[in-house]
Amino acid sequence: MHADDRVVQDTDPLRPTQGRGGPAVGSWVWLPTETLQPLIDVLRTDGMRVIGPQVADGAVVYRDLAEAGDLPVGWIDEQDGGHYRLQHDPEAGFFDHVVGPHSLKNFLFPARETIGHFLREDGTWRQVEDLPEEPPLAVIGVRGCDLAGLAIQDRVFLGGEAVDPGYHRRRESLFLVAVNCRRAAATCFCHSTGCGPAASAGFDLCLTEFPGRFACEVGSERGAAVLAKLQEKVPLIACTDSERAAAAEQSERLEQAMHARQRVAGEPAPRSLNTEGIRDLLYDNLEHPRWEEVATRCLSCTNCTLVCPTCFCSSVSEVADLSGDAVQRERHWASCFTLDHARMHGTSVRSSTASRYRQWLTHKLAGWIDQFGTSGCTGCGRCITWCPVGIDITEEVAAIRATSPHDEGA
Amino acid sequence: MHAEKRPQSKPRLAVYKFASCDGCQLQLLDACGRLLELAERVEIAQFLEASSRVDPGPYDVGIVEGSISTAEDRERIQQVRRDCRFLVTIGACATSGGIQALRNWGQIDEFVASVYASPATIDALATSTPIADHVPVDFELRGCPVDPGQLLDLITSLLLGRRPRVPSESVCAECKRRGTVCVAVAQGIPCLGPVTQAGCGAICPAHDRECFGCYGPAEATNLVSLTTFYEKRGTPRERLTKLVRGINGYAPAFREESDRLESADSMRARP
Numbered sequence: 001m002h003a004d005d006r007v008v009q010d011t012d013p014l015r016p017t018q019g020r021g022g023p024a025v026g027s028w029v030w031l032p033t034e035t036l037q038p039l040i041d042v043l044r045t046d047g048m049r050v051i052g053p054q055v056a057d058g059a060v061v062y063r064d065l066a067e068a069g070d071l072p073v074g075w076i077d078e079q080d081g082g083h084y085r086l087q088h089d090p091e092a093g094f095f096d097h098v099v100g101p102h103s104l105k106n107f108l109f110p111a112r113e114t115i116g117h118f119l120r121e122d123g124t125w126r127q128v129e130d131l132p133e134e135p136p137l138a139v140i141g142v143r144g145c146d147l148a149g150l151a152i153q154d155r156v157f158l159g160g161e162a163v164d165p166g167y168h169r170r171r172e173s174l175f176l177v178a179v180n181c182r183r184a185a186a187t188c189f190c191h192s193t194g195c196g197p198a199a200s201a202g203f204d205l206c207l208t209e210f211p212g213r214f215a216c217e218v219g220s221e222r223g224a225a226v227l228a229k230l231q232e233k234v235p236l237i238a239c240t241d242s243e244r245a246a247a248a249e250q251s252e253r254l255e256q257a258m259h260a261r262q263r264v265a266g267e268p269a270p271r272s273l274n275t276e277g278i279r280d281l282l283y284d285n286l287e288h289p290r291w292e293e294v295a296t297r298c299l300s301c302t303n304c305t306l307v308c309p310t311c312f313c314s315s316v317s318e319v320a321d322l323s324g325d326a327v328q329r330e331r332h333w334a335s336c337f338t339l340d341h342a343r344m345h346g347t348s349v350r351s352s353t354a355s356r357y358r359q360w361l362t363h364k365l366a367g368w369i370d371q372f373g374t375s376g377c378t379g380c381g382r383c384i385t386w387c388p389v390g391i392d393i394t395e396e397v398a399a400i401r402a403t404s405p406h407d408e409g410a
Numbered sequence: 411m412h413a414e415k416r417p418q419s420k421p422r423l424a425v426y427k428f429a430s431c432d433g434c435q436l437q438l439l440d441a442c443g444r445l446l447e448l449a450e451r452v453e454i455a456q457f458l459e460a461s462s463r464v465d466p467g468p469y470d471v472g473i474v475e476g477s478i479s480t481a482e483d484r485e486r487i488q489q490v491r492r493d494c495r496f497l498v499t500i501g502a503c504a505t506s507g508g509i510q511a512l513r514n515w516g517q518i519d520e521f522v523a524s525v526y527a528s529p530a531t532i533d534a535l536a537t538s539t540p541i542a543d544h545v546p547v548d549f550e551l552r553g554c555p556v557d558p559g560q561l562l563d564l565i566t567s568l569l570l571g572r573r574p575r576v577p578s579e580s581v582c583a584e585c586k587r588r589g590t591v592c593v594a595v596a597q598g599i600p601c602l603g604p605v606t607q608a609g610c611g612a613i614c615p616a617h618d619r620e621c622f623g624c625y626g627p628a629e630a631t632n633l634v635s636l637t638t639f640y641e642k643r644g645t646p647r648e649r650l651t652k653l654v655r656g657i658n659g660y661a662p663a664f665r666e667e668s669d670r671l672e673s674a675d676s677m678r679a680r681p
Contacts (some may be wrong), residue, residue, distance in 0.1 A: 058596035084596045101591055111587035119549055193428045300630045301604035305587035322447045322566050339630050388594050388604045389639040
């Protein structure tokens, strides 16, 4: 077949039944790497704030993205407990880094947010409606674990009776360009949690990188609409079935290698987490000596919780001016590792580091299941990498499992 | 200040200086517009950094900057305590002895002899110690210098009769909230952020520098674990001792750790 035969045209079976003509939901097209810039331009022209991975301060972080040239082409990240280093790799593509310290949480559930503004006039309080308008967000480069983390935070902020208005507003307009990972860091264990390495759902567009081009899966009507606009600038070529299979195979190969804990293209073996019966395993071991042991290493510094894409604790304070007549209601990220987090009636009910580490880990991997019907862990490994002393959630669970009185001989 | 405007109802505030660089008092002056707002609500009866006028006590709130480093200071703080209903100390010097407390590990006579042309004119104690070692203190506000926002919040809290909003978490929480990439993890720089109380807004790591512990030890922390990890990653123990024994080196948690590092170092040096 000649390549031109596959240019998506009005006669193409992939054409959506409605709209201006573009690839349909579920279809795949090729995006040459040069189309990343027009893709960014289309999103920005649509009034979106575009966020994408970029190298800054020794890591790949999410930042406002205007130029495709700012994407981290040729960079990979070496990660281990308490260790992250960028390395230049001439073979690496646009997205061969894995995950950095930032996640979607930084944008949907921002670290600081003014959620109310109140004035006292003549002894009466009045709420001022002056919260800033935010443009819709488009995030390029999110991974399977990021999407899983988003789905978990959706349950927290949108799933209950109380819907978080700010999160809801940002989530409704969020546009996601996902990427299927081609490599795993030593701290990755998404294959254990079922969250990756492929981005399976929840995206508008999903890219699988090949030399010089991306196979792009259309995940939503909004994704299709964006490609329709892109198609006005550049011709799009549909992927053949065998090309789609090759893209899927790339993710499957990585997942199988992670399961086999093989070295992936020169990488150290990824971690793994045995999640079988994990809820009961942890509940049955609340007095396990490992909690005291990990407390000799844990700093209670809060890093694991703040880099976690699903941790959602916050603290709300009313910040008054000196007169006490103008009050801003400020919300900021909080952490179960601080004494203040569990302070009641003048004292902290979790005064030891052991009790705080146990609270975090049992909530993340066990209590979360009861509370939200899902584990709170996506296997992204951020808590391992960004722990200043390299405490490893998979190692802690394995230690408890190895010596659990309930699992002996298993 | 106009005597006819609410002369009796305003709380009276006094600001004192002991052994210090005046930087914390400057933070109060730097609060600019909010300082004027403050002056509307309190009578600033003594603040030599701002005015040479001193109105006699007693005062409702005394703010003390600086450490006790002379015999005269040691006496003076007793009168300050008697003059003030609430006594709050501000800054590393007042709350932990300050950078000048480094002399607590040395010999005062040697320092005096090597620094001053006429050592006989120097009358200093052998140690620099926090105010709370000498008189009861109602609240300690950490920092080198203190944060103007926290300082004004403290004064506002005293005026409104509520607990001051001073975080007890580590500097890491502030780095993560501002999106700063961890300098310890991504660059291998030994940083005191994980064991230091927040309050500064995590300024230094945002400029690729380690945290120097200006706000003193965090409430619940584990210095041994952190320094052990840094040492395993190749930081010499001597450098770690110096890092911990810095601005707030005489704060109990930092003091114990630098002493432990030093004694372990000397033990290791034995044949």
